[in-house]
Every structure is written in structure tokens, then in C-alpha cells.
Amino acid sequence: xxxxxxxxxxxxxxxxxxxxxxxxxxxxxxxxxxxxxxxxxxxxxxxxxxxxxxxxxxxxxxxxxxxxxxxxxxxxxxxxxxxxxxxxxxxxxxxxxxxxxxxxxxxxxxxxxxxxxxxxxxxxxxxxxxxxxxxxxxxxxxxxxxxxxxxxxxxxxxxxxxxxxxxxxxxxxxxxxxxxxxxxxxxxxxxxxxxxxxxxxxxxxxxxxxxxxxxxxxxxxxxxxxxxxxxxxxxxxxxxx
Amino acid sequence: xxxxxxxxxxxxxxxxxxxxxxxxxxxxxxxxxxxxxxxxxxxxxxxxxxxxxxxxxxxxxxxxxxxxxxxxxxxxxxxxxxxxxxxxxxxxxxxxxxxxxxxxxxxxxxxxxxxxxxxxxxxxxxxxxxxxxxxxxxxxxxxxxxxxxxxxxxxxxxxxxxxxxxxxxxxxxxxxxxxxxxxxxxxxxxxxxxxxxxxxxxxxxxxxxxxxxxxxxxxxxxxxxxxxxxxxxxxxxxxxxxxxxxxxxxxxxxxxxxxxxxxxxxxxxxxxxxxxxxxxxxxxxxxxxxxxxxxxxxxxxxxxxxxxxxxxxxxxxxxxxxxxxxxxxxxxxxxxxxxxxxxxxxxxxxxxxxxx
Ligand SMILES: Nc1ncnc2c1ncn2[C@@H]1O[C@H](COP(=O)(O)OP(=O)(O)OP(=O)(O)O)[C@@H](O)[C@H]1O
Ligand SMILES: [Mg+2]
Numbered sequence: 001x002x003x004x005x006x007x008x009x010x011x012x013x014x015x016x017x018x019x020x021x022x023x024x025x026x027x028x029x030x031x032x033x034x035x036x037x038x039x040x041x042x043x044x045x046x047x048x049x050x051x052x053x054x055x056x057x058x059x060x061x062x063x064x065x066x067x068x069x070x071x072x073x074x075x076x077x078x079x080x081x082x083x084x085x086x087x088x089x090x091x092x093x094x095x096x097x098x099x100x101x102x103x104x105x106x107x108x109x110x111x112x113x114x115x116x117x118x119x120x121x122x123x124x125x126x127x128x129x130x131x132x133x134x135x136x137x138x139x140x141x142x143x144x145x146x147x148x149x150x151x152x153x154x155x156x157x158x159x160x161x162x163x164x165x166x167x168x169x170x171x172x173x174x175x176x177x178x179x180x181x182x183x184x185x186x187x188x189x190x191x192x193x194x195x196x197x198x199x200x201x202x203x204x205x206x207x208x209x210x211x212x213x214x215x216x217x218x219x220x221x222x223x224x225x226x227x228x229x230x231x232x233x234x235x236x237x238x239x240x241x
Numbered sequence: 242x243x244x245x246x247x248x249x250x251x252x253x254x255x256x257x258x259x260x261x262x263x264x265x266x267x268x269x270x271x272x273x274x275x276x277x278x279x280x281x282x283x284x285x286x287x288x289x290x291x292x293x294x295x296x297x298x299x300x301x302x303x304x305x306x307x308x309x310x311x312x313x314x315x316x317x318x319x320x321x322x323x324x325x326x327x328x329x330x331x332x333x334x335x336x337x338x339x340x341x342x343x344x345x346x347x348x349x350x351x352x353x354x355x356x357x358x359x360x361x362x363x364x365x366x367x368x369x370x371x372x373x374x375x376x377x378x379x380x381x382x383x384x385x386x387x388x389x390x391x392x393x394x395x396x397x398x399x400x401x402x403x404x405x406x407x408x409x410x411x412x413x414x415x416x417x418x419x420x421x422x423x424x425x426x427x428x429x430x431x432x433x434x435x436x437x438x439x440x441x442x443x444x445x446x447x448x449x450x451x452x453x454x455x456x457x458x459x460x461x462x463x464x465x466x467x468x469x470x471x472x473x474x475x476x477x478x479x480x481x482x483x484x485x486x487x488x489x490x491x492x493x494x495x496x497x498x499x500x501x502x503x504x505x506x507x508x509x510x511x512x513x514x515x516x517x518x519x520x521x522x523x524x525x526x527x528x529x530x531x532x533x534x535x536x537x538x539x540x541x542x543x544x545x546x547x548x549x550x551x552x553x554x555x556x557x558x559x560x561x562x563x564x565x566x567x568x569x570x571x572x573x574x575x576x577x578x579x580x581x582x583x584x585x586x587x588x589x590x591x592x593x594x595x596x597x
Binding site: 054057058059060061069070072077079080081083084085086087088092094098099100101102103107111112114115116117120126129132133134135154157159161164165166184185187188190191192195196197198 | 255268495506
């Protein structure tokens with residue numbers, strides 16, 4: 001099976017300016033991301049992982065370089081096509097959840113459906129269904145700050161799944177959680193990839209995450225250090241015994 | 242529980258066959274309205290704070306407008322009673338007390354409120370008989386023009402017609418000493434002015450001077466009023482704009498989240514425009530009511546409620562309320578346009594990072 005490329009970064013840079021000082025959060029990153037793969041992005045804090053996620057997810061514009069998504073140059077697409085991609089093709093799970101604090105769990109989950117004009121009743125029914133699947137059937141009307149960190153994360157996951165995306169961008173999805181819930185989220189993402197062919201891109205420090213990834217990209221100081229296939233990693237670690 | 246085991250993938254549609262990039266739907270207005278209303282509802286506390294900002298601004302404007310209306314009405318009433326006083330003092334100078342006298346009034350054309358107030362005053366100063374022609378009021382005996390003067394001590398002529406349809410002789414036929422007091426100095430009567438008939442205008446040279454003085458005073462008053470209204474409008478602009486500006490900028494993060502989930506900039510602008518229009522209208526209506534009521538209570542306490550309620554022009558008050566509500570609604574929308582535009586144009590990542 002030929003591997004289809006869903007997203008391609010070419011020489012992407014991102015500069016932040018803080019007064020006179022310049023920070024190159026990304027400094028020439030090129031990478032192909034294949035449809036249906038499980039890609040983990042590793043790197044120390046501040047290496048540019050979240051910045052890279054924003055570019056792939058059409059949330060931020062590179063200073064130079066291009067991002068292709070589904071074969072099109074993402075940032076020369078008109079706004080309504082970019083919005084369509086964000087709404088229908090990508091599910092975001094943010095490092096800081098980014099739930100809307102004044103909206104209930106259900107309202108947060110139905111928002112992506114409402115933004116593509118699904119009828120309210122249908123969205124509500126579907127939202128409840130998904131929340132039940134992630135084990136929050138009894139918390140649908142709670143506000144995010146009435147939920148625990150793990151529950152919030154599950155609301156964020158439910159929201160990311162709402163429109164059946166082809167790509168899930170998960171920025172440290174297990175970062176703030178205990179290992180048990182972390183493992184559940186890893187299982188979920190893996191199952192989505194294996195059974196449904198959803199492309200999973202995660203940023204992580206979690207070694208459990210590495211075990212199930214197809215490829216691991218190492219980023220340091222805004223540069224792509226190397227990309228490894230899991231088989232290679234296993235062989236290497238095996239040979240070390 | 243194991244999330245992964247509970248997911249029913251069959252209800253999803255992950256393997257979308259769509260291979261071309263689509264275009265995000267534009268939500269219909271009704272949908273945007275519903276979302277804006279629910280946005281106001283879920284933020285009820287915050288929305289009420291914004292509304293009260295608008296209420297404050299519009300109440301201030303409305304209380305100034307109402308104050309002007311009440312003051313104008315009261316000063317009109319004062320002016321009228323001054324003019325009636327002047328007219329009565331002329332009457333008293335000419336014929337002394339009206340008690341047990343016979344007086345008559347003829348009206349040609351439309352009479353003014355001052356004239357009517359004067360007729361009322363004459364009637365209450367105890368004449369034995371008060372004949373009238375062309376004026377239908379209780380306490381007055383309607384007679385024909387020819388019979389008006391018989392035995393009368395005094396004939397009043399009023400109304401805005403430039404000429405009277407009778408000669409002075411006929412009008413004063415049967416009077417011992419014919420005396421006609423006319424509200425217009427240059428009214429024309431048919432025929433010649435007969436001998437021995439005295440005709441005096443109510444307002445002579447002295448009254449003209451007073452009128453001029455009053456006009457100068459009115460001009461300075463108009464300037465003062467305009468100034469107060471301009472200032473109050475500015476205060477309103479600042480209060481309302483601030484309330485709306487705050488309510489949009491503190492939601493940058495939320496706007497970023499909405500954009501991540503596929504909201505179009507235009508939709509976000511529309512959302513805020515609808516919200517600010519609703520908040521503006523609700524706030525302005527409340528503000529207009531509060532402002533008008535409060536001002537009338539204050540003036541009522543100072544000058545008497547009956548006097549205030551009877552003398553003001555309700556048409557003007559309604560107009561002022563409409564002006565205030567329209568002002569408030571437009572202002573609120575205008576104040577939301579700029580921050581909503583900035584927010585909607587923000588790159589989602591920047592909007593998400595904002596911590597206003
Ligand atoms: N808005 C910003 N303004 C200025 N500098 C920024 C901004 N966002 C990120 N940076 C800088 O860019 C670099 C990369 O940041 P980024 O958030 O991508 O790191 P990260 O790899 O996600 O780190 P972490 O693992 O801690 O989440 C950092 O040095 C950071 O200070
Ligand atoms: Mg990060």
C-alpha cells in the first residue's frame with residue numbers, strides 16, 4: 001500500500017519577536033506526515049513542538065516555508081477552506097485543553113458540530129453519546145471548572161472526535177494526568193489509528209507513547225534532529241542488551 | 242473505565258471519502274441569533290454588567306433630555322401665567338375689579354393656550370355675566386356677535402385671525418363706555434372706527450421689549466442646553482463603548498477556540514454584532530425608563546408632581562426616549578465592531594494565547 005501524504009512541512013520557520021530580541025521557535029523544519037500513521041514528536045521543553053503543531057493544524061502562519069495539507073498549500077487557501085479543514089479534518093487536543101469555560105461539557109462538545117450547521121437536537125444527542133463513550137455521561141451539564149483535570153481532558157477528547165476528523169493533533173495529551181488515565185488515552189488514540197485509520201500526531205515526553213508510535217520525530221531548538229521508525233528504535237534498544 | 246473499549250466507532254465517519262478540500266458553511270442568521278442569545282444567557286452575570294453599563298450611559302442621556310423637556314414645559318407654564326398676570330393687570334387698570342361686571346369675549350380664528358388661561362382667570366374673578374362668541378367653554382354664555390356688547394363693561398377680542406368679521410360699532414353696540422381689549426394690536430375690523438370707542442391692545446411697546454429680552458435669554462439657554470446634551474452624549478459614548486469593549490476583549494481566548502473549531506471571522510463578527518445589538522437595546526430601553534422616571538421624580542419633588550405631569554409634552558418625551566434607545570443600540574454595536582473585527586482577524590494561535 002502506497003503511503004499517502006496528508007501533511008507536508010517544507011522548510012518551516014517561525015520567529016517570535018520580543019522587543020528587540022528574536023526567538024526562532026522553528027528553524028527550518030521539513031517533514032512528511034503520512035495518512036493513517038501514529039507520529040510522536042519528542043523534544044525538550046521549549047524546543048518548538050507546540051509551535052509546529054499550530055502550523056500543521058492551520059492555527060498559526062509560518063514566518064517562512066510552506067505547509068501542505070491534503071495536497072494544497074494551507075496558508076494560501078482562502079479562509080473558508082482553512083476553516084473547513086479545522087472543522088472537519090482535524091481534531092485538536094490542546095496542552096491546556098482550551099475548553100470554553102462558560103460552556104457546559106455538552107456545549108463544548110457540540111460546538112464543532114454546530115459550526116458546521118448540524119441541527120441543535122442532532123448535535124445534542126450526538127454530543128451526549130460521545131460524552132457517554134468517554135465515561136462522562138453523568139457530567140454532561142457540568143462546566144469545565146466543575147470537572148477534574150482528567151475529566152476535562154476527556155471533554156477535550158470528545159470534542160476533538162465530534163466531527164470524525166482524519167487527523168488528531170494531540171499536544172501532550174497525557175502531560176497533566178496520572179499514568180492510569182494517561183494509558184487510557186494512549187489506548188484510545190492507538191485504537192483510533194489502528195481501527196479507523198485516523199492519523200495521530202502527538203507531542204509527548206511519555207515513554208509509553210513512544211512504544212506505540214509508528215515514527216518518532218526528535219525536535220531540538222527548533223530543528224528536526226532525526227526521525228526514527230519504531231522498528232529501528234526497538235532493534236537498537238534490543239541490540240543494546 | 243476504559244475509554245477505548247467504550248467507543249463505538251461505527252457511529253463515527255472517520256474514513257471520510259472526501260478527497261477534496263471543502264468550503265466551510267456560513268451559518269444562517271437564525272442560527273447566529275440563537276448562538277448569540279445562548280451566549281448572553283450562559284454569561285448572564287457578565288451580560289448584566291455590560292447591560293448596566295449601557296443602562297448607566299443611556300439613563301444619563303435620557304435624564305438630561307427629560308430634564309430639558311420638563312424645564313421647558315415649566316418655564317412655558319411660568320411665562321404663560323406671567324402673560325395672564327399682565328393681561329389681568331391691564332384689565333384691572335382699565336375697569337377695576339371684575340366682580341359683578343358684565344364682560345364679553347369674541348374669538349376670531351384659533352385662540353392660544355395663554356388666551357384660554359386668561360379667559361379662565363377672568364371667569365374665576367367673579368363677573369355677573371360672561372358672554373362669549375366663538376368660544377365654547379363652561380361658565381360662558383354663548384350669544385351672537387351682535388348681542389355681545391349689550392350692557393357689557395368690557396369686550397375682549399382674541400384669536401389668530403388677522404381681521405374680525407364685524408365693525409367695532411356693532412361689536413360695542415349697547416355698551417355705556419365702549420372698550421375693546423384685543424390680543425392683536427393690528428387686527429382689522431370692518432367699517433370705520435366709530436367715535437368714543439376705545440380699543441387697546443393687551444401688549445404694547447413694553448411687552449415687545451420683554452419679548453426681545455426673552456428671546457436673547459432663550460438663545461443663551463439653547464446654547465447651554467446643546468452643550469449639556471453634547472457632554473452627556475459623550476459620557477454615554479464612553480460608558481457604553483467601554484462596557485462593550487471589555488466584554489469582547491476578555492473573550493479573545495474563546496474566539497481563538499471557536500476559530501480552531503472552524504468558525505469563520507465573519508461569523509464571529511456577526512455573533513458579537515448581534516450580541517451587542519441585543520445588549521444595547523435592552524440596556525437602552527431600561528436606561529431610558531430609569532432616566533425619565535428618576536428625573537420626573539426629582540422635578541416632581543421640587544415643583545409638585547401634578548404640575549410636572551400636567552405641563553410636560555409627552556410627545557417630546559417619547560421622541561427623546563426613541564432617540565436615546567436608537568443612540569444606545571447604535572453606539573453599542575459601533576463599540577463592538579472594532580474589537581470584534583480585531584478578534585476575528587487574529588490568527589487562532591495568537592487568540593488562544595491571549596490572557597486578557
Ligand atoms: N507567543 C510567543 N512569543 C514569544 N516566544 C514564544 C511564543 N510562543 C513560543 N515562544 C517560544 O518559542 C519556543 C518554542 O515554544 P513551544 O511552545 O513551541 O515549545 P514546546 O516544545 O511546545 O515546549 P513544551 O514542551 O514546554 O510545551 C520557546 O522558546 C518559547 O519561549
Ligand atoms: Mg508545548
